[in-house]
Amino acid sequence: MSESWFYHISQAGKLSRVATADAALAAAKDGGFVWLHYCQATKEELSHLIDPLGLHPLSIEDCFDENQIPKIEDFPRNTFILFNAFDYSNRKLSIGEIDLFIGANFLVTVNQRNSENRPLLDGIEHLVETNIESARHGPSFLMHVILDYVVDQKFVAIEALEDELDAVEGAMLADASSFNPAELIRFRRYLLSLRKSLFHEREILIKICRKDCPFIAEKAIFHYRDIYDHLVRFFELTESYRDIVTSLMEMYLSMLNNQMTKAANETNVTVRRLTFITTIFMPLTLLAGIGGMSEWSMMTGPENWRIAYPAFLFAMVVIGGANSYLLNRLETRSRRRDRRTLG
Secondary structure: OOEEEEEEEOOOOOEEEEOOHHHHHHHHOOOOEEEEEEEOOOHHHHHOOHHHHOOOHHHHHHOOOOOOOOEEEEOOOOEEEEEEEEEEEOOEEEEEEEEEEEOOOEEEEEEOEOOOOOEOOOOHHHHHHHOHHHHOOOHHHHHHHHHHHHHHHHHHHHHHHHHHHHHHHHHHHHOOOOOOOHHHHHHHHHHHHHHHHHHHHHHHHHHHHOOOOOOOOHHHHHHHHHHHHHHHHHHHHHHHHHHHHHHHHHHHHHHHHHHHHHHHHHHHHHHHHHHHHHHHHHHHHHHHHHHOOHHHHHHHOOOOHHHHHHHHHHHHHHHHHHHHHHHHHHHHHHHHHHHHHHO
16 A cells, blocks of 8 residues: 545645545535645556546556656646656665646646655655645646656756766876776766656656646746756756766776876886896806806916906906997987987
């Protein structure tokens, strides 16, 4: 069994809660209109309204079909509107569904619970009581109060998403090497979901503002234009945030590439130094090998070692110095050539 609230709103603007939906419908026969508000409704409860209010069975099915996109459908005795509610908490975006059936003298609202087990329209009864002066003019004015509340909650969610996006941007700029790019992918997925929802909700408001909905009073149209303006603004914000996320992804890849290039350059410098040292000592190693041969000892003999070995060491120093000089000259020429190429 769902949590349900049934109200009769008199022509004088008195909001009276009644025990059952049938009692509310009976009271409406004497004037005014009814508001039937369900949280976690069952199919049996909504099917009970098919005959008295003309709710279409397919619309009732849509109330229980997850992942429906926002839409508006006209029927002979009512108009069905499916809207989304946004909630962003604990780094997770939740998109809930709110269903509305509006007729000549009734409004039926169906909402679910969010991730924190709170109704998506939590506190809406108090809000309606506060705005009864506007809501008493008819179902279309009451629906405006409810949709205006839903749109305000969208702004709260989008603002929270923006704050976290700023924090992610700061973390990436502070240390790109330890930054997790999955954060940007998560934001991109969220923004795509928001954009899709806001696009279809904007189309709903366009139809209402064109006066294509027979159950929306003409005097209420300018109220819905205000909701339309908010949705257009939110849609543009999501587009802007999506561009920011794309730029951050490109910046992250560029910073990562720069770090990899820097690391590669440092490795090249190290390898070049090792090659330089190896090249210097290669001929010296050759000479040392020759000097250690037994044939060399036989050639110099014990009587000539005082001359042969100093001369041998002197030759090694000369060859090493010459080798180092030549390599430095070649390195200098190479750097100059690289600078001219870059210039």
